[in-house]
Amino acid sequence: MQKLGDFKLPQFFNYPPYFTLQPVKDTREKQMQLWKELILDYCRTQKIFIIEPEKExxxxxxxxxERSLSHEAREVFLSALVSEGRAEWMDKGHRKCLILWHRIQDWADLILRFVKDNGLEDSVMTIEEIRSGTESRGTELHEIDRTVLMRALKLLEHKGKLTIFKGTSADDEGVKFSV
Amino acid sequence: MRRRPGIGGLQTAAAARDQYRLLGENVAKLRTDLMKEQLATFRSQLEDFARKHKNDIRKNPAFRSQFHEMCAKVGVDPLASNKGFWAELLGIGDFYYELGVQIVDICLGTRPHNGGLINLEELCKLLCQRRKSAREAVSEDDCLRAISKLKVLGSGYEVISVGKRKLVRSVPTELNKDHNEILELAQAQGFVTVEEVERRLSWSSGRATDALETLLDEGLAMIDDGHRDGKRRYWFPCVSSISAYVGAETM
Known part of the structure; x- marks a missing residue:
């Protein structure tokens, strides 16, 4: 089986017609399903948060x-993820796509669990600490995309689980948990 | 004999007819009894045989197939009913019903990918993968038998021959001769182009395109515009082995 690094590629990846958008509805739905799953799986295992359809x-x-997806096909598959809430276009020109293999809500739950597991219920942490500190090592929060993290934190702030405060620079941004 | 007039003559004739009939009946009864006896002997011998080789019949697909052949020759169908002596003795009925259910399952599972047409070889492979834990080996012959039993359901499960291969159809699509010829052509590489179909089958362009479009609409073909030569290829998942993997993933 073909591999990308340590990622096992599914067999359909070796079947040429899956790289051409299928004109027949049923066939196309199946094709989109396989691609959506592949994109989410790959991004999750490789910790990739942003896909730029125009780039490699x-x-x-x-x-x-010797097959590659046309630009149209890339956009169709990503848009399908967007419509399911598993991705978001970051700009109007659809040049960057944020992939949410966990929805923002799920990320927020992960943060809460992380806080409880580490007894940080009343603590203060900087954003950078959450992303690369010793506590988060080995968890899914390690090296999480900053945009995604901020979105999840804002959701929690909205629910009164924490307060975000700004420092003098972006590095100093932090949160005070009050779970 | 001189004709004997009067009522006496008529009575004698009637009596003679009765005698003849009685005799005829006796002979017929004798024959039937003999036949019944022979059948009973035969049946008990077949039962003995089946009992003796029960394990072989269950476990060895080649032996099972020969047993079926023998039964067919003498007009016994061990699968005719799930009740009755054969099923009880051999458990064969259940075996094929089980296979049937699994075959339906596989056909449904792979349908989005292959449009409801699957290579018999492929189907058998998937079936074996799925029955890993079961003790009995399954042959293509067993698949065919199970499928023939599915026909009773009227759901259109059918085996069609395309070239050297057998394909199992689980959708009511009627494939005409043109479609079959294209599928046969596609077996070589897994795909065809319009040009190739026209050249190899000496068809007009319209005929080739028509047939390919139908196959596409039925979900039996997929287009591929990605080749360097820029010619559209029509791929047929039912003749390539990829269906095994894609199907297995989603099941």
């Missing part, structure tokens, strides 16, 4: 069978 991306071409 390992999933978008398969040199072994």
């Amino acid at each position: 991306f390992p999933l978008f071409s398969n040199p072994a069978i």
Whole structure:
């Protein structure tokens, strides 16, 4: 089976027609389903948060069978993820796409669990500490995308679980948990 | 014999007819009894045989197939009913019903990918993967038998021959001769182009495109515009082995 790094590629990745958008509705739905799952799986295991459809991306071409996804196909698959709430376009031109293999709500739950597991219920942490501190090492929060993290934190702030405070620079931004 | 007039003559004739009939009946009864006896002997022998080789029949697909052949020759169908002696003795009925259910399951599971047409070889492979834990090996012959039993359901499960291969159809699509010829052509590489179909089958362009479009609409074909030569290829998942993997993933 073909691999990308340590990622096992599914068999359909080696079947040329899956790289052409299928005109027949049922076939296309199946095709989209397989691609959506592949994109989410790959991003989750490789911790990739942003896909830029106009740029090279390992999933978008398969040199072994000399096929690559057209720009239209990339946009169709990503848009399908967006419509399911598993991704978001970051700009109007659809040049960057934020991939949410966990929805923001799920990320927020992960943060709460992290806080409880580490007894940080009343503590203060900087954003950077959450992303790369010793506490988060080995958890899914490690090296989380900053945009995603901020969105999840804002959701929690909205629920009164924490307060975000700003320092003098972006590095100093932090949160006070009050779980 | 001189004709004997009067009522006496008529009575004698009637009596003679009765005698003849009685004799005829006796002979017929004798024959039937003999036949019944022979059948009973035969049946008990077949039962003995089945009992003796029960394990072989269950476990060895080649032996099972020969047993079926033998039964067919003498007009016995061990699968005709799940009740009755054969099913009880051999458990064969259950075996094929189980296979049937699993086959339906696989056909449904892979349908989005192959449009409801699957290579028999492929189906058998998937079936074996799925029955890993079961003790009995399953042959293509068993698959065919199970499928023939599915026909009773009227759901359109059918085996069609395309070239050298057998394909199992689980959708009511009627494939005409043109479609079959295209599928046969596609077996070589897994795909065809319009040009290739026209050249190899000496068809007009319209005929080739029409047939391919139908196959596409039925979900039996997928287009591929990605090749360097820029020619559209029509791929047929039912003749390539990929269906095994895609199907297995989603099941």
